[in-house]
Amino acid sequence: MEQRRRPEYHLDIFADLACVKDVVKAILHTIFFHRYFTSISPLTRDLLDLTLPAIDDVDLETLIEQRTIALVRAIESTHQQRGRGQLVVQFFEKRRRKTYFFGKADEDVCWEQWTLDVTLATPRTETDVLKVRRAMTKSLEKAAHKIITIVNRDKDHIPPITTTDANPFPYQVVVNPKASTDNNTWGPRMGIF
């Protein structure tokens, strides 16, 4: 109804090899923290002088861990000085009515997408290390604030919660997705909603 469009948010993340994993995980956790509507006991994790929220959910933790590792490998495989990678987080809504028509795939409709553009820095000098660290901290902080701003600003597109059990909204984390296909797939569905 309300979700005529599927919002897509972009976050730019800058990190060095030592921290990229933690930074990406922290960002993912921060996103999920605002989209995991099940009642939770919030956790916090400190990273780079920041305290970020986290969710105590094994499944989610595992998913984030796996995807993050995959992303880092993908970036490293590019064997470039400044590797880049992309991580896409999608949230879906289960559509009961549509279930019959398209089968399982049809059941989940993406109502929000977060794209993380990760840039890997490989400082060579001590000064670079410091500079990178500062930049990294700043990018993390900026991303975290951006997430909070976005989730507070845009709420109307969040689908109604129709279940009290477990997480009402299925999610998906994709590493270096083929944007075009994904968009095509979801676009029409979004329109329906």
Add this chain to the structure above:
Amino acid sequence: MYQHPRPSPRTASAANNLQTNPTRTNNQRDPNSERSSPYSDIAPYSDQGGDDGDGEMVGRAEQMSEEAQRHYQKVNQVIQNFFTKAALTIISSRVILSQSFNKNGDLRQNKWFNVVLDDTDVLQHDLMEWKTMDAMAGQHPSLCIEVYLDIKGLDHKQSLVIHDEQGKRWDVGEALNVPVESTSRPPSRMGRSTQLVLERWKIHVGDKHSVHPSELSDPLPNVYKKAVVLFRSLYAYLRFIPAYKYYKNIAKQPANHPSLKLNYRISNGDFKSPRPDTLRIPLYPSSESVTETQSFTPSNSPVGPLCISLEYRTNCEFSVDDSESLLSSHFMGLDNPYLEQSSREAGQVPGSLPVNKLHAQDTPDLGQAYGSMSTFHQVGPPTGTSPMSALRAARDMPSSSPTEIPPQKLPPNHRTAQGSKSSLRSAEAPPYQRRTSVSFQPFKAGSLSSSPAPGPGIPSSPGSSVGRPGSSLGRTAVPNPLTQPRNRTSLTALPQAALRAPSLPNETAITSSASSSPKPAPIRYSSSFGHRRSRFSSGGGSKTEDENLSSGKGSVASSQQRGSDLLNEGEGASSGSIKTDDENISDFLKLLEQKKELKSFNRSDNASRDATMRKTTAQLSKYQRMRDSHTALSDSLSSSMMLHRSSSSSSRQLSNVPQMVAGTSISTASSPGKPISPHTPHTPAIPSRLSANSIIEYEPRRSRSRPGQSSRAQEAVDVQERSESEDQATNAIDIPNSPRPWNYARRSSSVAQQHRAMEDEPDFFGLRSASLPTEEVDRERDLHRITAPELTSSGLFAQTELLTSASREARATETLSPPGSRDEIPRPLSTSDLPAKRGMYPGSSRGRGGFSSHGSSTSLTTGATSSTERQSRYNFASRHVPADDDEPLLFQMSEIGAGGSRRSLEEGRGGSSTGSGGRRGSPWLR
């Protein structure tokens, strides 16, 4: 939380609800359900709403009647819990709350809005109002939560400090206007706020009509769902901001590590707190805003948008330090000015002598040591003005210094000094006269340019107070006029200086010289004036001279003054040396300076002559003078620069020291510096011109005017003033450059001032004698008033000079004004101090400020213009909000009590402290 709400809502709900209220059973139910699991209750809603989107309510036809009732209750419940949960979320992230347990011994948790937090009973009482409110009926008071640090929690040897961007430590207690000592003795300052608010959260229901109607009809499940997001982000955001970092840091520290825990306060945001708002108080000079605000996008609800917003300090790098180490650090860093002062004292910087003495006096008081910083600074200003005071002090010191100088008296002296300063300019000439003020007054008059006059006035006032009455009247009258003119001129000069400063390459030199010169200059002037004045006075006004211990000096000075501003400068430089060293030295210096001055005079003479011509005509209109001065200033600036340089050799050295002290202040002082330099140049230029052109005339004028206006003692002052006035008159144009501002202001104002002073003097005397503080206050007020108007009119000028002149004028106009004039003087100083502070921030400008007081005066003038811009906050406060600032300062002063008096004195002295203030200043000082 859940427990409370039901009753009232239901009853009300029944009436309010469109649907009939079925029964109260519902009510009971709601409570139960809520308690059991708020979430579960809501969940159904969400589910219902889920498919239809918003029609959940309608969806359940079966429960229509009950549903209405339930809806009402649920809405109330949600809103009540919105408030209480927000409070719990916020406070639990700042303070360790005791856990609570249910009957089964299990940890009780608050699961509202799908954020599970350990619940506590601690907040029950405070939140009762929100737990029981009937939001649907429009009863939803805003909830205000303040997170603060209370330095009362520190023991005597501890101080709460904040680390600025450079890692420098600043005493929070001082920023809160709690005397340094007080930090260790919070109890003594019960009236004063010991609480520093770090965050203020406000949770409220916004205007129902400000949002789209559709948002009000948002189904409750959606309301809850959106609130979940809001609370998640609230939880996360709470941990992003500085106060949490502080909370985290103290949690990490070992138990034995001194730390100050965060406190919270829950209040009804609809009522204003009687407590002073310490959230926005700057703890140290910084270009960065003290606080930032964050507003979460309101969450919809049937009763209106649910809003959470906060304002928080951007820097929460607090730590608890040992007071002694802090002090030492202050001395090392901020206190540098102090050190410099001390060094100066030790070194007996020519101009600084008085200041040093003053400082020394001040320093004696341990409490003052800290405060002394401020006091010193203030003292500095006094010194600045202090030149006079210094002179006085010196006089006192040498001869009867004890009387005036005595530590006890010091405060009075400061006050008096302030008052005297102002008085010097305005009415206090008498006091000066009385003490040695006569000589001082002259000096002041000459030195009056900025603060020196006040300073001298102060010292003199005490001494002269006795003798003053008789002579004081005349003197006062004269001085006042002088002072007023000075003020005016100073104002003009200031603007000019400001103008000059910007444009002139000299500026750089000037700035440096000015910055240095300001202090030196003031010192020189003051000291020189004092000496000179005394000398002059001896020459010009014998009485004043007599009064002045250094009557001989005064006479000399008078002669010198007569000679020209240059002479004055030279004298000032020499005087400074004299003060510090001896009259002999001063004499030598004078000689040297005179020579220099002569050159400078010559240079300036051309411009000065024109200027004088103009001024004479322009004297009628200060503004015109200003203009002339501006033009002349530009000319004179260049010349003055030269002059300054030449004359400043000694002054420069002094200036150097001041600069060192002022360091930062100077930087701010760049403009001030310019003014200063202008002054110095002016003085030389003016003197030369005056001397060349109308020195004789001036002398006669001085003698004439002075005699007529003021008593002998006053005459001495007058002489100085005259010199200044003469300078102004003769140099009118030149004066603008730098000397003129002082001189001009004095002169221009001096005439009016004198009259005013005359009028004022009586009052002043009474006031002064009665209570310096009040006078100061009045002065400050007057200054503010004056400044304010002037500021409007002339803007920058108004700041420093305007203040002085305005104050003088105001004084003239108003009987009270005389005191005000004194006040004004102090303020100018203060303003100058402020600039100095501004410039000085890093370096602990206060000490400098004190020194700079003279310098500050110049710096102020220059700085005033520039400073206003630069130190928007401080300046603004001091300048624009003079009344407010002053009053607060005053209050602080008064509040402080003894300390307050000191402060007031300091303020008066430093002016710096008073300016933006006492508060600001004090914190900064520290």
